[in-house]
Amino acid sequence: MxxxxxxxxxxxxxxxxxxxxxxxxxxxxxxxxxxAQTEGFERDGFLVLEDLFSADExxxxxxEAAKILADPxxxxxxxxxxxxxxxxxxxxxxxxxxxxLMARLAADERLAGVARFLLNDDIYLHQxxxxxxxxxxxxxxxxxxxxxxWHVEDGMPRxxxxxxxxxxxxxxxxxxxLMLIPGSHRNYLTCVGxxxxxHYRTSLRKQEYGVPDDQSLAEMAHRxxxxxxxxxxxxxIIFDCNTMHGSNGNITPFPRSNVFFVFNAVSxxxxxxxxxxTPRPEFIAARAETPALRPVSGLLTGELV
Amino acid sequence: MxxxxxxxxxxxxxxxxxxxxxxxxxxxxxxxxxxAQTEGFERDGFLVLEDLFSADExxxxxxEAAKILADPxxxxxxxxxxxxxxxxxxxxxxxxxxxxLMARLAADERLAGVARFLLNDDIYLHQxxxxxxxxxxxxxxxxxxxxxxWHVEDGMPRxxxxxxxxxxxxxxxxxxxLMLIPGSHRNYLTCVGxxxxxHYRTSLRKQEYGVPDDQSLAEMAHRxxxxxxxxxxxxxIIFDCNTMHGSNGNITPFPRSNVFFVFNAVSxxxxxxxxxxTPRPEFIAARAETPALRPVSGLLTGELV
Numbered sequence: 040m041x042x043x044x045x046x047x048x049x050x051x052x053x054x055x056x057x058x059x060x061x062x063x064x065x066x067x068x069x070x071x072x073x074x075a076q077t078e079g080f081e082r083d084g085f086l087v088l089e090d091l092f093s094a095d096e097x098x099x100x101x102x103e104a105a106k107i108l109a110d111p112x113x114x115x116x117x118x119x120x121x122x123x124x125x126x127x128x129x130x131x132x133x134x135x136x137x138x139x140l141m142a143r144l145a146a147d148e149r150l151a152g153v154a155r156f157l158l159n160d161d162i163y164l165h166q167x168x169x170x171x172x173x174x175x176x177x178x179x180x181x182x183x184x185x186x187x188x189w190h191v192e193d194g195m196p197r198x199x200x201x202x203x204x205x206x207x208x209x210x211x212x213x214x215x216x217l218m219l220i221p222g223s224h225r226n227y228l229t230c231v232g233x234x235x236x237x238h239y240r241t242s243l244r245k246q247e248y249g250v251p252d253d254q255s256l257a258e259m260a261h262r263x264x265x266x267x268x269x270x271x272x273x274x275x276i277i278f279d280c281n282t283m284h285g286s287n288g289n290i291t292p293f294p295r296s297n298v299f300f301v302f303n304a305v306s307x308x309x310x311x312x313x314x315x316x317t318p319r320p321e322f323i324a325a326r327a328e329t330p331a332l333r334p335v336s337g338l339l340t341g342e343l344v
Numbered sequence: 345m346x347x348x349x350x351x352x353x354x355x356x357x358x359x360x361x362x363x364x365x366x367x368x369x370x371x372x373x374x375x376x377x378x379x380a381q382t383e384g385f386e387r388d389g390f391l392v393l394e395d396l397f398s399a400d401e402x403x404x405x406x407x408e409a410a411k412i413l414a415d416p417x418x419x420x421x422x423x424x425x426x427x428x429x430x431x432x433x434x435x436x437x438x439x440x441x442x443x444x445l446m447a448r449l450a451a452d453e454r455l456a457g458v459a460r461f462l463l464n465d466d467i468y469l470h471q472x473x474x475x476x477x478x479x480x481x482x483x484x485x486x487x488x489x490x491x492x493x494w495h496v497e498d499g500m501p502r503x504x505x506x507x508x509x510x511x512x513x514x515x516x517x518x519x520x521x522l523m524l525i526p527g528s529h530r531n532y533l534t535c536v537g538x539x540x541x542x543h544y545r546t547s548l549r550k551q552e553y554g555v556p557d558d559q560s561l562a563e564m565a566h567r568x569x570x571x572x573x574x575x576x577x578x579x580x581i582i583f584d585c586n587t588m589h590g591s592n593g594n595i596t597p598f599p600r601s602n603v604f605f606v607f608n609a610v611s612x613x614x615x616x617x618x619x620x621x622t623p624r625p626e627f628i629a630a631r632a633e634t635p636a637l638r639p640v641s642g643l644l645t646g647e648l649v
Binding site: 174212261288293 | 479480566592
């Protein structure tokens, strides 16, 4: 199979055209997004949704996240990732298989319904995690396109996936919020350097391969600017799989925390990785043919009693 | 002499009252700040001044700063500080003794005149530097009160000093701008832990002593909030010697750069350090009895031709 998005195989980075749509569906009055929201996602590669959840639902999610972080020993050890050089939990992967409320949230109509519309297909969870950036010492997360990694290391064939970050703590301008380069999703920036085997063990702490080059990043940032959406808990940031993003460190006392879901179209299930021989493990990149997500409506808090 | 601001000598941090004024002068119609600006500085511990300099003056300062950074070998080696773990220049100390335009800027009526008013005394330069936070890799600068260090390590007796940061690049919310805790200057937070001899050699790269504790910082930040003034080149941020401040790292391609002057009242000249025996070197903390600054009026660019 020809690799239309080759990366980490040439000596120089290249800006390739994106050959896949951004919005795969066609907007109608029945769509779960307004026309302006749909066009905004197409143009910018991201979209912010506010007030999707009730105060009770948000409180329930925060309580549940705190419980998960308070007892990492109850989790599959390999799914718990610590800060570089520290012991504080940075991410818990596969959070939907380890917690009922998080699974319920991922399947919620308000999220999964939007993902189905934008990807115009049945969907499944490619990756999920609970992210926690502690105050005082939270480290940066360097710029990257998720698709570059998912393609090279996981074998995701096309750009037909997206991420949703549900904020569990307030994102301010100062606590290391997610930064995005609007419009960066419209091209595919290849990276230089091969991928070592079992790279994921270190890359989840600190990225060293699949890193975009300075010059291309500077060009993108000068052309498109950088935005860092702020928002209160419950805010949802949706971004395309190829949108360049990253985050600065956080010396403020205010931690940052979010639940992160990657929805992939079932027609875009993983194949053999385009880079290394060995695919990354299931908890980082789902290969098992799990059934498509069935969106669930109603309050998150409804079924927990 | 009794130490009214003891720090790094007790096992627990303490929040002591400030016994010195913030604005030492009395506002009149003739003051170089408006009444509202003066009251704002008194209340918040900082003040932002815009449009003090012409476009030509700002361009001249930027050109001069680029020249200084481009040729570090022309500088006194000990005044050049690199990024932690890197070679990129982070700061050039004593920039006013090594560059005529920077000396002229420090003495400018628009800066020195304001410092004389707020400190209500003749003034001299306690410390000057050119700061450069490169894009992509700029590291954080952790929270601190300058006065705590100047008092313990340099022997500055009282709170009668202030800093001015003249922006040479745009400060955005995303490129690791200076963050301040408004109102934090009204108390003195003591730090825990002794100061090793010659601490300055490492502290200029990475602070390990004179670091405020997490709990006090969290209390301050929750009570007062955190602000990060943004501004175009030429913007001046004035802050009191005891205002808690710091900055996050910077993964954006946009570097941050500023010239930084510390004005001290001549009545507040350095004595023996309150902490270690050996004072820090002259290029970091001026002890020599240099004459008071004589404010100069007119354009910066006037005398350079």
